[in-house]
Amino acid sequence: LSFSDDIEAIHRLKRERNAVILAHNYQTPEIFHGVADIVGDSLALAREATRVDADVIVLAGVHFMAETAKLLNPEKTVLIPDMAAGCSLADSITPEDIALMRQAHPGAPVVTYVNTSAAVKAASDICCTSGNAKRVVESLGVPKVLMLPDEYLARNVARETDVELIAWRGHCEVHELFTAEDVREMRAAWPGVTIIAHPECPPEVVAEADFSGSTAGMSDYVRDARPGRVVLLTECSMSDNVAVNHPDVNFVRPCNLCPHMKRITLGNIRTALQEMRHEVTVDPAIADDARRAVERMLAV
């Protein structure tokens, strides 16, 4: 009952404010299916942010996603329902770290994962997401690239490319918890199960999975391969959201919760639209450089 009350109010407020809600695949089903106008992985959200025709964007996701939307829409109001929705990867690296890495590897371009602050993006040459990392790395046409800050993403991409990738020590606190032992136990418990791992998982987990891809890649894989039983080694809401469209597929958990993604609720989305908060801004001193890194990625 309270869901439908919030959902109705949010739809009304969206019309009043001329606002759209961009929601990441890890948002809860009542947000993902109930109020979002655009849903997707990090790459889709960045791409769709360039096509928004509203005055206000509410980013139902974490802070770096809202910053990216703001970079691409400097003239629009971008709101995040909870400013504390962060990311362990974004917290793992600073612009000063990037400067030190450049000194240690002169001439090597810096590819940063979009899961970083705008300041870190500004210090890099180009961004990537888990959906385009290999393509971005190879687009540079050089033998050695610094790929920061997700160590596991870099090592997972390194297995698929001849480009030498220098990694950082950042990890996603959600995906680093999965182990190869989990994968083996699931195969024993569910013979024939299809196991899909996000590339933020440790390489030994990805190595034992049947498929690895971004959250959009996972969703497309389930749609196209129609496995009888599947495990998505990722954030819990992912299976909940995909399962709605595939009643014939048996989604086995485990999953892990992202405490940052879970800070966003119908209640604080409603408040965000009511009170027009919390507005996400980017320091003008770094905005142009950060935008360049994101736009360069979108052009690949």
Ligand code: 13P
């Ligand atoms: P993608 O949706 O781009 O796969 O990213 C996953 C993630 O962890 C975002 O926080």
Ligand code: SF4
């Ligand atoms: Fe960051 Fe991991 Fe949460 Fe995504 S799931 S926001 S990468 S901590």
